Amino acid sequence: MIHYTCDRCKRNIDTTCQTRYVVKIEVQTAHEDCSPDFDDDVDHLSELHQVLEGLTDDEIDDAQSDTCLSGDYDLCxxxxxxxxxxxxxxDALLPLGFSNN
Known part of the structure; x- marks a missing residue:
């Protein structure tokens, strides 16, 4: 038998008498649709290749982690x-109280 635990409160979810809810969250970098002005005299593919050749594996992993994150969470x-x-x-964010100086 599969046992489920609520990812928020850590209680066990008994699926025989409780409903288990799954929250799927996906966060992506927003890309604006804009048409860049390309200079016909520049070889953009060659420039891109040079940039990619200069990146290390750690830098590539960091770039990918900044662009997309997803996860599935069980809730009671x-x-x-x-x-x-x-x-x-x-609601978890408390307003900061500043004086009126």
């Missing part, structure tokens, strides 16, 4: 309700 019914109320966790 109680945490599911809380997640739907505040999916971005905005």
């Amino acid at each position: 019914p109680e945490c599911h309700k809380q997640y739907l109320k505040n999916p971005l966790g905005r």
Whole structure:
């Protein structure tokens, strides 16, 4: 039998009497559609090749990790309700109190 645990509160989810919810989150870098002005005298493929040849494996991994992140998370019914109320966790941010100097 497969055992599930809520990724938010760490309680066991008994799928025989509880509903298990799965939250799928995917974060990607937003790319704006713009048409760059290309100079016909420049070999862009050659420039790209030179840039890629200069990157190390660690730099390539860092670039990929910045562009996309995804994950699946199990939630129990109680945490599911809380997640739907505040999916971005905005209430967790406390406002800073600055003086009126």
